[in-house]
Amino acid sequence: MAETNEEVAVLVQRVVKDITNAFRRNPHIIDRCHMHPAASKPRLYHCMEREHGSSIYKMRKNQQRRLGRKELILSGTLNPIKDLHLGKLALTKFPKSPETWIHRRWVLQQLIQETSLPSFVTKGNLGTIPAERTQRLIQEEMEVCGEAAGRYPSNYNAWSHRIWVLQHLAKLDVKILLDELSSTKHWASMHVSDHSGFHYRQFLLKSLISQTVIDSSVMEQNCLRSEPALVLPKDEEAAASTEEPRINLPHLLEEEVEFSTDLIDSYPGHETLWCHRRHIFYLQHHLNGRFPQSMTQLSPADSPGGTLSDLHLIPAGSQLSQAMEVDGLNDSSKQGYSQETKRLKRTPAPDSLGLEMEHRFIDQVLSTCRNVEQARFANAYRKWLVTLSQ
């Protein structure tokens, strides 16, 4: 029987390692843990140990209190990476478990804070990108979230963890946001009623908008001239000399609208898809009202004053100072939908051309659909658009 803390520490390490190996050999052990899905994490590990036939707690018979996992990690007894791995296994059985996700974030924070190596490195003239080690952590979390999302419909805990990782580990790095947008597209198309999955895409687009504004304003400050007419050529030079990814925001939003149209036509009767469309329309309109032409043209390929699609007619002669007003945009990804609704009511009415196209889309859906729910959602969307222009 173990008496000293050191002996316990060694045994804990061994037990964790044994459990991990046992799971690797036979992943189905976890299915024998018949527990209520809301069972707390300590009981889950208790159960896993029981199945495996060993127990950390047997060894601590004389102690009053069990060592918590946080203490084990802080004391250096338990390797945080191993703990993450064990958590990953637990999530295969309990993909929603709030405690597991919360603990996971704590471990990740320990990992970022404790290391002597930097999490971010500078690259090029502007900006920083996540270091390789951080990138690997991020990728692993994306994978864990993806798997958990597949195991339980609209898994809010998994998706909010995913968002947290992008905010705190990736610091909303633009390239990662773009990668996530494209890599989750297929998943979304195969889970058309997964509200959390589509909310994630809305978060990505909102973050891209806010990050683009920040990058542009940094570029503005670095430029020598500040007149709108001269900004673009300077931007082109600046952009060409860095490795910043080129983002065409209006194009991205337009693509998302097309994606939404495609899904609504193929899979009639899913409210999530219509909800998503409202969000995208709102983002397009929001983008519309906030930026003068020069700010949105980050791609050197765009000729000045020409290529923005007609859908996004921006009021001419906007003051640059107005465009720098980025309050709220930074936080938009963190604030709730109700905030956005309030802001929506304050901003000027969306341009008539965009609205017209949406009404035509609704007409087309209503004339061809035979699904009762689809008709209901289309009509509700129409009503919502009408309230926007009031």
Next chain:
Amino acid sequence: MKLYSLSVLYKGDAKVVLLKAAHDVSSFSFFQRSSVQEFMTFTSQLIVERSSKGTRASVKEQDYLCHVYVRNDSLAGVVIADNEYPSRVAFTLLEKVLDEFSKQVDRIDWPVGSPATINYTALEGHLSRYQNPREADPMTKVQAELDETKIILHNTMESLLERGEKLDDLVSKSEVLGTQSKAFYKTDGCC
């Protein structure tokens, strides 16, 4: 968006005969899989039993949708899917499979067939390919022939039963379900 099973059956006068079935139970936990498969067979047979010849129906049960097509010549097909899978594509699949089956397997074999004796091997492939509806059926959006208004909708399995009949009784009497599955049904109340 998921398809769980695809079955071809014969609606005989006396009873319903399972001719061939394909399943995808990979999303279920390991120890549940054989029971789930048995329940899907049980459900498919029951639905065909309670559907008239020459009809199409969709039966909802919890998060599952069972789509059935019983032809006038008594050949029937059942697809069990989740509630995201577009029913249009499910019925297209059934039409296609039954058409192909009737061309490859002699009618005389239908009333007395079983999965062991029937020679039709395309079912697994169809099930797998149709997991992605847009790849399998690019013309999903263009729905010419099928009149969706003629599809009968049932909101529960119960609505298929006669008055006074209980699903529990049918489960315990069933020859298709093993004892473990029946016990499983009692504790978890699943179907």
